[in-house]
Amino acid sequence: MRIGKVAEGAGVSVRALRYYEEQGLVVADRSPSGHRRYPESAVERVRFIQLLYSAGLSSKAILQVLPFLDTLVATPRMTQRLKDERDRIRTQIDDLTRAHDRLEELIGLATESATSPATCSTSLDAAT
Amino acid sequence: MRIGKVAEGAGVSVRALRYYEEQGLVVADRSPSGHRRYPESAVERVRFIQLLYSAGLSSKAILQVLPFLDTLVATPRMTQRLKDERDRIRTQIDDLTRAHDRLEELIGLATESATSPATCSTSLDAAT
DNA sequence: CTTGATCCTCACGTCGACGTGAGGTTTTAG
């Protein structure tokens, strides 16, 4: 598989794939002329990498958990890494949920003051 | 209130507060000598700003929803902004949840292969 | 008055995941 097809299949840019290789996240062998050749499995792998990136993991963090995907053998260090990242994601979800709820609350106030304009007609009564 | 106390109270750096002011997120009047003076309410305001930052909003996005906190009057544009950000946060929570579940799955595999070492006993089991 | 803590304004440094040419080779379709 050539780089363009992998990029298309995984929904990332060609540049991104080269960057991933530079970071050691994907390996590609080369054609005699120097063009990268990927196995079909690369698409799924890249999608997983994207998932982790979008979850806020850094290249280095991803690099430390990816070997597990290949070997399915986890060192204690790797397992710990997985758990750490999971916990980090958990707390981030909690943060986001709080922000979400706060925004909902504000949206409620906004639409309320929009639908019942009578209460805010005179001055600032709906304040605080 | 002086900047140091606000920083301490809100759990951010002094530099961050100056940056927020530069971005128009907080206003502070000045003492005759030029030192910033904040109202007590600044602490809560900064906490809210932090909440939005941690939810992935940019300074510009925050700047567009903050006026609502002050006036409690939402223009349609502002309300839409609030809803857009809420939706963005929702999808981000979904992404994170997917990543979280995927990691859980992997952790399951990892601890499983660790608790039943019979299958991989001979070669690399206690590695590192 | 003095000293240490706190404050001020520039203004450059950082870090990470790519974007974006520049300049050149290779592959593919006709």
Added chain:
DNA sequence: CTAAAACCTCACGTCGACGTGAGGATCAAG
């Protein structure tokens, strides 16, 4: 054979939320 499309390797640019001095003024306490 030719032209377009796809690929290659440098290597600098980006963006945002601050960190980090430099160099100096101000404040609170003794």
